[in-house]
Amino acid sequence: MKAMILAAGKGTRVQPLTYDLPKPMIPILGKPVMAYLVEYLASYGVRDIMVNVSYLHQKIEEYFGDGNQFGVQIGYSFEGYVDDSGEVIPEPLGSAGGIKKIQEFANFFDETTIVICGDALIDLDLTSALFEHKQKGALASVITKEVPWDKVHNYGVVVADQAGRVQSFQEKPDKSDALSNFASTGIYIFEPEVIDLIPANTVFDIGSELFPLMAEKGMPFYAQQRFFNWIDIGTVTDFWSVLQSVLQGEVAQLEVPGTQIADGLWAGLNTSIDWEGTTIEGPVYIGSGCKIEAGCKIVGPTWIGHGSHICSGAEVVRSVLFEYTRILDNAHLDEVIVVKEYSVDRAGNMRKLPEAGNDDWGDARDRLPQKPSENKTSLSLSEL
Numbered sequence: 001m002k003a004m005i006l007a008a009g010k011g012t013r014v015q016p017l018t019y020d021l022p023k024p025m026i027p028i029l030g031k032p033v034m035a036y037l038v039e040y041l042a043s044y045g046v047r048d049i050m051v052n053v054s055y056l057h058q059k060i061e062e063y064f065g066d067g068n069q070f071g072v073q074i075g076y077s078f079e080g081y082v083d084d085s086g087e088v089i090p091e092p093l094g095s096a097g098g099i100k101k102i103q104e105f106a107n108f109f110d111e112t113t114i115v116i117c118g119d120a121l122i123d124l125d126l127t128s129a130l131f132e133h134k135q136k137g138a139l140a141s142v143i144t145k146e147v148p149w150d151k152v153h154n155y156g157v158v159v160a161d162q163a164g165r166v167q168s169f170q171e172k173p174d175k176s177d178a179l180s181n182f183a184s185t186g187i188y189i190f191e192p193e194v195i196d197l198i199p200a201n202t203v204f205d206i207g208s209e210l211f212p213l214m215a216e217k218g219m220p221f222y223a224q225q226r227f228f229n230w231i232d233i234g235t236v237t238d239f240w241s242v243l244q245s246v247l248q249g250e251v252a253q254l255e256v257p258g259t260q261i262a263d264g265l266w267a268g269l270n271t272s273i274d275w276e277g278t279t280i281e282g283p284v285y286i287g288s289g290c291k292i293e294a295g296c297k298i299v300g301p302t303w304i305g306h307g308s309h310i311c312s313g314a315e316v317v318r319s320v321l322f323e324y325t326r327i328l329d330n331a332h333l334d335e336v337i338v339v340k341e342y343s344v345d346r347a348g349n350m351r352k353l354p355e356a357g358n359d360d361w362g363d364a365r366d367r368l369p370q371k372p373s374e375n376k377t378s379l380s381l382s383e384l
Contacts, residue, residue: 001130002111003046004099005037006186007118008054008079008092013235014119016342016350022056024118025063026233029246029257030287030306032063033233034118038070041114044126047072050108051118052098054079054090077102095206099190100198109192115206117186121231121242123253124187129224133189138222140194140214142166143187145230149175154234155183156207160223169211182223184211185230237348240337243320247283247301256285268306287323 011023018026024034034051041049049067053060053076060076067074079098080090093101099115102108112133114126124143133141144158152175159168159180170178184207197213198204214221229252233239246254258266264282267273271286277295284298287306292298297315305323310316313330321327322339335346344350 001044001046002109002113003041003049004102004109004113004115005034005049005051005118006095006098006115007034007060008052008057008090008098009119010055010090010092011119014233014239015236016339016344017236017239017337018055019340019342020056022053022060023233025056025059026119026239028121028233028242029254029285033121034060034064035070036121037116037118038064038067038072038074040122041116042071046114048075048108049073050075050077050102052077052079052093052102054092057090075108077105092203094203094209096198096210097202097204099195100200100202100204103192103195103198104200109190109195111192113190113192115188115190119233120186121251121254122185122187122228124226124228124230129187129226130189132224133222136164136220136222138189138220139191140211140219140221141189142211142221142223143185143189144182144223144225145185145228146225147181147183149178149181152178152181152183156211158182158184158211158223164222164224166211166215166221166223168215169207171208182225185232235348236337236344236350237346240320240335240344240346243303244301244318247285247303249283256283258285258287264300 007022007024009023011018014023014026025032038049049072051060051074057078064074077098079093079101080088082088129143142158147155153172156169156171157173157178157180158166160166188206198210204210231242231251233242245251247256256266258268260266265280265284267286268288270288271290273292274294278292280298282300284300284302286292286304287308289307290304291309293310293312295313296310299317301318302316303320305321305325307324308321309326311327311329314327315332316327317334319333319335320337325338327333337344342350342352
């Protein structure tokens, strides 16, 4: 079996996390989402992996290289062009179009291939899924998972008969129009014949174009309903929720890194905590090289990225701080993500924080609210 990881998208729904990161590089427990996928594939003996890249492609390529450190071989297919000035311009071809480009180039997909979106954590029993795919004589299988009816508008949903044969495919339908609440998880098993249906040199999507085409032609195309963990980072709110769940130990096989130095508190190397007047209520992870000054209050689940500095009297409550974030004296954060000069609250509202005077970019002196006054019990970034 070979594998394809879809990693060319810009991830606009996850901004500002993707302003300077491609979506597959969003960190979970300090490691890119795509790294978990590569390790997952390697655990099932998949050794040959192609990745289509476009937006900020170099960050993926520099991190993963040829895949040797993961015990696999990784190849890349860049989608875009070089203009007359020599600038590299990303131009994604769509999920199916990217697969076709690879096939046209050197016929890589010459056997059964698993295709995975590069922005979700999964623990699918791949052996069982492959067995069902082969047993039914499928040319294509889509792995589905039941979602609440009020969430179907966020997904492509699959309509199948009792045998699992796909009848139709709806891309993000309204609840009133949805014919199914089984969502495509972005995990597919393809035989090479499927790729022959994709037009060359054309932007073409798997969910909205290839799948409806296969259903229309009545090809052996099946949906598999499986019970497994599928943690999709579709929005910034999803990312916040995932980190909350991970830190509370609700996601199997994901362990908080670092050393546990107190009940519910993990820390990386060379981190300094001044305990005078400081209270930390776990679960909390504090990355390496962080400095926590006296009088701070940190309430979990909270993730503080490496190199961060929490100054005296600051409060950080159920928040995610990316690396090298500095929170100044008496500032108060409540259920937010802070990434460079941006903050996003739990509802997904994004704000660009003012520049911090003459201090460095990580300094939050003028960007974060001060601790609330006595007649105001809380103040979040969204209230700036």
